[in-house]
Each structure stands twice: as C-alpha cells, then as structure tokens.
Amino acid sequence: MSFAAWLPGDGWEPVTGGESATEVFRRGDVFAKCSGVSGVGELAAERDRAEWLAGTSVPAARVLDWIERAEGGALLTSAVSGVAAVELPWSEKLVASFAGALRAVHSLAVEDCPFRRPLHDVIAQAEDVVRRGAVNPDFLREDVQAVPPAELLARIQAEAPEVAAKAAGDLVVCHGDGCLPNFLFDPETLELTGVIDVGRLGVADRYTDLALVPAQLNDVWSVDAAGFFAQYGLPEPDRARLDFYLLLDPLTWG
Template sequence: MFRLRGDGWEPVTVGESDTLVYRRGDVFAKCCAVSGVGELRDERDRAEWLAGTNLPAATVADWLESADGACLVTTAVPGIAGTELPESLQLKAMESLGRILRELHSVRGCPFERPLASVIATAEDVVRRDAVNPAFLTDEWRLLKPSELLDRVIAERPSIEAGAELAVCHGDACLPNVFFDPGTVEVTGLIDVGRLGIADRYSDLALTAIQLHDEWSADPGPFFAAYGVPNPDQRRLEFYRLLDPLTWG
C-alpha cells in the first residue's frame, strides 16, 4: 500500500472502496497497493476529464506513484454529502440531483466507455469468486444463489441492450458521491468517478432511485420528474438494480 508522507492526514472511513482515503485540509488522498494502480489511474483520468466540463466536480491536485502503489490527491468539493442532508431538504435535493444527472448525461465528447458487456463480465468474475456482498442484496435476492441472480441478468441482457440510451454516466451515482450546498440545496460536486463512462443512462437512474428509497425512504418520483422521465421504464430500472450489487467484490 502506498504510504503518504507528511503530517496532518486524517483517515476517512466512509465508503466501500478497497483504497485507503485520507483528508488534510481541503484535499483528499486516495491510496492503493500495486494491484490497484490501474484502477486508480483510470479514476484520475476520469476526474480530470469531468473537471474540464462545466459540471461541479473535484479536481486532481496530484498523482503519486511508487513501487508500493499509488495515491490520487483531489480537492475537496464544498457542501455536504447527500447522506448528511436533513429530511427537510430531501425534496429539493432530489430535484437538484435529477437536474445534475440530466446535465451529466447531456455532455458530449467523453472518451471513456463502460459497455454493458464489460459490466456483466465484472459481475461474472465477482460471482465466480463468490465475492458478492449479501448486504448489497434485497431480502428477496438473498433467497437465491448469486449465480441464479446473474442468470437473470444474462437472460435480460439482449432486450436491455437493444433499448439502451447511451450517455455519459457517473457509474456510482449514490448519495455519498453527490455533495450539496446546505443553503441552496444545489449540487456542488460529483466525486468518486472511477466508473464514469458512456453507458445506458438507466444504469445511473436505477442506482440513484434505489438509494433514495433505501437511504431516505423517499419516493423517487420528484427525482425522475426533475430529470425528465416522470414515467421511467421499470423493467430497465430493475435490471440495473440487480446488476449493480453483483459488480462489487
């Protein structure tokens, strides 16, 4: 694991990443071992690209690499994470989130891709290694073997792929990765963009909607309305809701 030098670095324990994250003042440092350098470098490249758009995001402050691994240093975005917002602000936040995702999905010229085939290949690897985290599954899904859940995904793939609406997607558009101004409740930054790339826009919509339900116990209707799809395709939402937890492990 890459070791940071200097004093004042405080560990950050929020998140599901295998990397170690630290904060010092207005910067964050995400460190990894040698095995994770390629993945962290991909995140660096995506963060640099996103920072070059008009969307609010963290900027890359430094990149450090050694025989022990690597470290990505980014600026802290202002505001607070979606998970920290009080209930009284959640409706406005859902509307802001819908608008910012619509803006992201409208950006052109993204050089990164995240095709469904590669996402499913990741899921196949996680399932094969028996590394699916049951905490990411619903009670209903836990009654089945991960391989059976994967079979569902593969069976649905041709139909979902045929109707895909490709756009620049965040890839992990969950509430901890979106920051808000607690006064205006506008989005102040998107972070953790290691999975950013051209994909079906429903891959973002599905993950965000289930987060709103799980974290806030909120009806995602205002989010979908602000995004511009008041009647989303439920079949596609369900497909990506099932696929996502099979890709972490």
Template sequence: MPSAFFIRDLLPSLPSGKEWLAVSHGESGDSVYRRSDGAAFAKISQDRGALALEGERRPIEWLSRFDLGSPQMLDWRIGEEGACLITSAVPGVPASDLDGRQLLQAWPSIAARIGALHALAAEDCPFERGLSTMLARAADVVSRGAVNPDFLRPEQQETDPADLLLALEAEREKRLAEEAGDRVVCHGDACMPNFMVDPATLRCTGMIDLGRLGTADRYVDLALMLANAGESWSGPDQAQAAFASLFEVLGLERPDRERLDFYLSLDPLTWG
C-alpha cells in the same frame, strides 16, 4: 494498510500548520487522508490497487474540464510499491447525511446535476461502462463467489447469485438494444454518498467517487439514485414525489420500470 514509511514517501508536504489526517482504511487496503483545512483528499493504494487507482484518476481528470462540480486532480504520485491520488474537496455534505425532508428539497438539484452529466457528448467520453462490460464483470464476481449478499435486494438475498445472473443474461439482447438508443455519460455509482449538498441552501454542489464513470444506459444511474435515496424517505408519499421529480427534471415522460429493475438487480453482482 500501507506502511507509515510508504505513506510518508507518497503524501506531498504541506504548508506549516497543515497536516494530513487519516479518514478511513478500506478492505482493499486503500487509505484515505483529508487535509486538515478540508481543501483536499489523498487516496493511497499499493500493489494491484494502484492500477485501480489509475482507473479512478483518469475519469476525474477528464470530467474536471466540465463545470459539474466534480473534484479537480491536484497531484498524482506513483512509485514501485503503489500510488497516491490527490484531489480537491467538493464543498458540502453527502446527500446521504440529509433526512428525508431535506433530501426531498435537495432532490431537484441532484437530478439536474445527473442530467447535466448525461447531457455531455457520449461520443467524446473515452470511458466505456456499458452492459456487455458490466455483465462480464458480474460473471467474474459471481464465478469467484465474491457477491456480498448485503448488497442484494432483500427479496433476492436467498437466491443463488448464479441464478440472478442467468436471469439478467436472458435479457441481454433487449437491454443492449435499449442502451444503443439511450447511451449517455453515466456516473456509474450514483448513490447518495456521492452527491454533495450545501447544508445551508440544500442545493447539490457536485459529484464525487468517479471510478465507474463511463458511457452506459442512463438507467444505470437512475436505478441507483432511486433505490439508494429510498432509504431516506419517511413513507410512500415522499418516495413517489421523488420518483416523479426525477423524471420531470430529466424530461423523461415515460419511466421504464423494467429497466430500473434490471439495472438495480445487476449492480450488486458487479462489486467484489
């Protein structure tokens, strides 16, 4: 955790009556602070974490040019020991805070939001998060024994991650061909905590946590959305309604369940 002296050095001064309130400290050593008026957040990283924070800053800055409800970058401070990223707050509550009924009501607007992101011109996006990049990241995580078994699908938790990766590598050429024909600007971590929703209207207001934003197969996002939201549904009827609604809103007539399965298996191997 960054020292109090280091934090004081990097956090900008606020008007009288406002203060920075600690929100969380991650395992990486990052610290997150919220302005007491709720208008902004500050994230502080030290040492090597500052490089990762720079990687988070650039997508935020790029995406803020589009009207998608993403955070605005307010300040970027870097010193010898680390860095501080200050962004505007996106209004609303995380979609993960909603119950199944509420989430189902919000779901079409969440789908429309990810669809608007996917509709941006992929050739204009300076960030790449394609399959070759993510398989290489998975290979590194697996080689270091850093896969978190809790991230794996229940039916895969007893399988050696090296075997899971080997099975994914066997599909590389097929999935690369699909990606080449359907490459879009992806969020990269399209889980429910990263979609903000107005609790009164139950409409999506925007997206946060953009550190993995980049061009990739659109199914990278779709797989995570469906799997993560699945924890909120009260039964198969809600799950099926959400599945059908997502693909209807996005105008995709034939959902490819094999691609969904592939990217849902890959994602847990890329964290660590």
C-alpha cells in the same frame, strides 16, 4: 505498510477504513486515496476520469497529484465544498437538485467523453465477481438476498440482449455509481457543488445510474422516486431496465 507515509508533508488524517487495500486520508482541502498494487489500475482510471470531468461544466474534484510506487499508488484531489446529499434532510428541493445534478452529468456530450462502459464489459465484471464468490449479499435487494449469485447472474445474462437493444439509442455520460453520497450540495441553497468518486464514469445506458435512485430515496428518506423522475424529465421510466440494473450493479462490487 502505511500508505500515509507515501504522502507529501505531515498532518494526514484517515477518513475511512479502506476496502480492497484502499485507504483515504485528508489534510486540509486535499484528499488522498491510496491503494496497493492490485488497485492501482482502478485508481488510475479514476484519476483520468476526474481530470476529464473537471474540465466540463459539472463541478467536480480536481486532480492535484498522482504518486505511483512499486507498492501501489495514491491519487490526490481537491476537496469539494458542500455536503453529501445523503447527509442532508429530505426536501422536495433537494430531490429536484439531485435530479438536476444527475441530469447535468447525463447531458454532457457523449462524443467528448473518452470513456466507455459497455454493458458486455459490466456483465463480464459481474461474472468475475460471482466466479470468485465475492458478492456481498448486503448490497442486494432483500427479495433476492437468498438467491444464489450464479442464478442472479444467469437472469442478467438472459435479459441482457433486450436491455442492450433498448439502450443502444439512449447512451449518455453516466457517473457509474450515481448515489447520494457522491453528489455534494450547498446546504443553504441546495445547489450542486461537486461530484466525487468517478472511477466508473463513462458512456453507458442512463439507467445504470437511474436504477440506483429509488432504493436510495426509500432507504435514506423513505420517499417514493416519482418526484425524482418527474424532475429528471422521465415521469414514466422503463421499469424493466430499472430492475435489470438494480440487480446487476451489486454483482459488480467485490
């Protein structure tokens, strides 16, 4: 089955190879993310979140169309100008801009956001991935890649009550996958031009996003995260929560 055949008009070009029956196409300034039946729910969730975010002060892709058929669905969104942070050369200004962009998302009014991502739901998602044996070891930190996923999950479950207690008074609107590829910037001014791939956006512990940053900065640019946290306004982050979410996140993809 060719997802491109569902899309209006001609000239759609594939952008990436799909994961879990998902394919992405582009035609001019329009992107189309297509999914089979099993992924329609997640795609619809991304549609709803993208529509909400586009109405806030944070620049983001706009939803242009939604196609749903018996075989699956397609989400059409506007292209966002700029270049993904991961594709830009490191500079202190870029790191500061990335910190400011993540802070801007986290500063959106929690009471205005209709989406929630409570910790117990995220852990339930991880439990499902582990149960299905779908954890990708390449997503894990090197020091735990040889540890059985069930053992990592048990560690998460044991630490969850303490983390949840800390997070109770520190809930913000999170991107949910606050990675460098999902934040685009003007390559000249390094101002934020847009946020993409918001299928996991929702009110959650800010460390859901923050925990992903140190490893990314090190992997992409070989730099320490101290400058990022200083610019974000959290010069002394909670290391225990950083470690917790860095361990939890890769267990939720699969």
